[in-house]
Amino acid sequence: MIMKNVKLLLESKNIRPSFQRLKIYKLLAETKEHPSVETIYNELKEEIPSLSKMTIYNTLELFVEKKLARLITIEENEARFDAITTIHGHFKCTKCGRILDFPIDESLLPNPGNGFTVNDVDFFVRGICPGCRN
Amino acid sequence: MIMKNVKLLLESKNIRPSFQRLKIYKLLAETKEHPSVETIYNELKEEIPSLSKMTIYNTLELFVEKKLARLITIEENEARFDAITTIHGHFKCTKCGRILDFPIDESLLPNPGNGFTVNDVDFFVRGICPGCRN
DNA sequence: TTGAATTTTATAAAGATTCAAAATATAATA
């Protein structure tokens, strides 16, 4: 993803495209690893030595608010993030620890029932991935 | 749920039915609130003044291991627990904060695909509950 | 270029969880 497009995307959501925000979004969009704050920090601190974790927390919170990112609570301890905001499932391999995306048919999703307003759906599966089974 | 049956249940899972474990299981089984460690601690400390949170952490971990309880990660910060271990959905009302159960048709559940071993499924929905909409 | 608003940074504080060791309770054996 080229920077110019990241910039346009943030601006389309009324987010000022600061250097840090651009870098954080670009990283998130280019990885499939569902990184934590810690991971993002480690990936970027070489390029941005002044970077503080607080900036990452603030930025991700802003992205989630503006629906540029999703917060994933599949891990017990730390928040994970995903730049893909359309509905999809998350598979966590309890052996290698990776979190993988998989498509889900939205029309088949369970529904809490009449009278409930649904704003957000998470579908988490835990088990062993094909690579770890061999 | 009477204590005798709690005792039998724990014993059937090879868990020594200590006083603390019995009380913690009974509380978890009799509430629909999906309590946190903190909540369980506050509920029980009057009856068991010596109780420590560490015991609750240890006990719940043991229960989850032995499939007497489920760990629910719908909250960003704290772990919640549920004595119902069969597959069902969780709805979190972002207004009143309550976490409610709802049934889901297991045969319709999305599947990560061939080659994946599935051990555990979580289905979380966030939104507004009927009570809070009025 | 100046000044106001925003963003980033550094530091501290809070909250949840884990660790290690001591104290207590339970079970097994003599």
Next chain:
DNA sequence: TATTATATTTTGAATCTTTATAAAATTCAA
């Protein structure tokens, strides 16, 4: 019953993630 071994609980400190606060730096517009 007394003794010993084992399991459980408690305590207090440590760690880890996240949040709060305020100062410093940066950006933007006049």
